[in-house]
Amino acid sequence: MLTNLQQQPADALLALIKLHNNDPRADKIDLGVGVYRTDSGATPVFACIKAAEKKLLETQDSKAYLGPEGDMGFVHALMPFVFGKNDPTLGGRIDGMQTPGGTGAVRLALALAKRAGIKRLWMGTPSWPNHAQIVADLGLELQGFKHSSKGGTVDMDSLRFAIEQAGEGDAILLHGCCHNPLGIDYSNAQWDEIAGLLKAKGLLPIIDLAYQGLGHGMEEDAYGLRRVLAEVPEALIAYSCDKNFGLYRDRVGAVYVMMESADQVQAALSNGHALARAAWSMPPDHGAAAVRLVLEDEALVALWLGELDEMRDRMRQVRGRLAAAGTAGTVDMIPFGSQNGLFSIVPLTPEQVLAMREKHGVYMAGTGRINVAGLTMGNIDKFVAAVADVTA
Numbered sequence: 124m125l126t127n128l129q130q131q132p133a134d135a136l137l138a139l140i141k142l143h144n145n146d147p148r149a150d151k152i153d154l155g156v157g158v159y160r161t162d163s164g165a166t167p168v169f170a171c172i173k174a175a176e177k178k179l180l181e182t183q184d185s186k187a188y189l190g191p192e193g194d195m196g197f198v199h200a201l202m203p204f205v206f207g208k209n210d211p212t213l214g215g216r217i218d219g220m221q222t223p224g225g226t227g228a229v230r231l232a233l234a235l236a237k238r239a240g241i242k243r244l245w246m247g248t249p250s251w252p253n254h255a256q257i258v259a260d261l262g263l264e265l266q267g268f269k270h271s272s273k274g275g276t277v278d279m280d281s282l283r284f285a286i287e288q289a290g291e292g293d294a295i296l297l298h299g300c301c302h303n304p305l306g307i308d309y310s311n312a313q314w315d316e317i318a319g320l321l322k323a324k325g326l327l328p329i330i331d332l333a334y335q336g337l338g339h340g341m342e343e344d345a346y347g348l349r350r351v352l353a354e355v356p357e358a359l360i361a362y363s364c365d366k367n368f369g370l371y372r373d374r375v376g377a378v379y380v381m382m383e384s385a386d387q388v389q390a391a392l393s394n395g396h397a398l399a400r401a402a403w404s405m406p407p408d409h410g411a412a413a414v415r416l417v418l419e420d421e422a423l424v425a426l427w428l429g430e431l432d433e434m435r436d437r438m439r440q441v442r443g444r445l446a447a448a449g450t451a452g453t454v455d456m457i458p459f460g461s462q463n464g465l466f467s468i469v470p471l472t473p474e475q476v477l478a479m480r481e482k483h484g485v486y487m488a489g490t491g492r493i494n495v496a497g498l499t500m501g502n503i504d505k506f507v508a509a510v511a512d513v514t515a
């Protein structure tokens with residue numbers, strides 16, 4: 124029976140990590156998997172998390188089970204940063220639960236949408252590949268529209284057309300900020316328009332916020348989410364703390380539900396609890412507990428926000444250098460300087476991506492996506508020269 128299970132292709136990005144590890148060249152460059160790196164190529168544990176973990180070690184007196192909702196102290200402590208300090212629950216209309224990372228949050232948001240009767244999801248493409256995988260696994264119908272036009276700007280016409288075509292009762296998945304893989308975000312004015320269009324059409328927005336604080340700042344990066352929530356009656360929000368707290372393998376995320384009343388929200392969340400119980404029972408505690416301890420301590424919050432500032436500054440510096448080096452090859456076609464977050468796409472063919480790897484030791488996703496944070500002041504010239512070479 125089990126022989127019915129056919130060999131599946133390895134996850135392309137995870138396979139790339141192995142290829143990179145096995146490459147003996149000292150000057151190889153890893154622009155593959157999406158983790159932040161310092162200018163020396165490290166992905167260190169945040170100082171605020173180290174401090175919180177120390178506190179956790181000293182004060183945690185039990186590891187007994189929580190519930191499928193996880194650490195609600197964490198879920199609530201995060202809310203002022205996501206939804207705004209003035210009224211983070213929008214008068215009791217928002218609540219949430221902890222999930223295993225942003226992936227668990229996306230999974231649960233889409234599963235809740237499906238349970239509520241949603242059959243079709245609209246999504247800008249390309250997107251984080253796991254979005255489509257989760258949609259397929261849940262058996263939802265996926266309708267794509269072009270996220271950006273050539274030249275690296277948002278394709279508002281495609282989005283408007285998609286919303287026009289969508290039926291009432293469909294859902295639409297939007298990246299809150301730092302679009303993966305394109306780095307191309309909606310402007311505030313575009314979010315204003317999107318919020319109005321979603322309201323008018325009665326679409327259910329599902330907003331994936333996996334990089335808050337890595338674009339322009341914690342408040343700035345929440346603009347679109349908050350604008351949409353201010354207009355629509357209902358929404359689902361999938362949140363990841365894995366990038367903005369550097370907790371990747373600890374799997375820290377949350378799903379939030381916004382509805383018209385607190386009672387409705389608790390009923391919807393009881394479905395989330397049931398789905399979680401049947402899937403992973405409860406989320407891993409350690410990372411979320413550490414985030415909670417950061418968020419409950421003003422000094423640690425200041426330390427955390429400073430660490431985010433430093434990360435953003437470095438990525439802006441790299442993007443500035445890429446934009447300045449734009450005379451070489453293909454790189455000049457990308458408005459790196461105006462893009463946000465960890466990713467951009469360099470429009471290379473699969474053959475050129477292969478040549479980047481084999482000839483130059485530069486590892487990037489087959490789509491041409493680069494992790495901007497994989498570039499350093501020490502290797503950026505080599506990267507630009509390699510692009511010029513493979514596109515010559």
Ligand code: PMP
Nearest residue numbers: 224225226251303331333363365
């Ligand atoms: N959403 C998007 C858009 C992402 O890029 C990612 C991570 N690559 C996630 C969600 C999930 O992040 P994680 O599960 O690592 O928290």
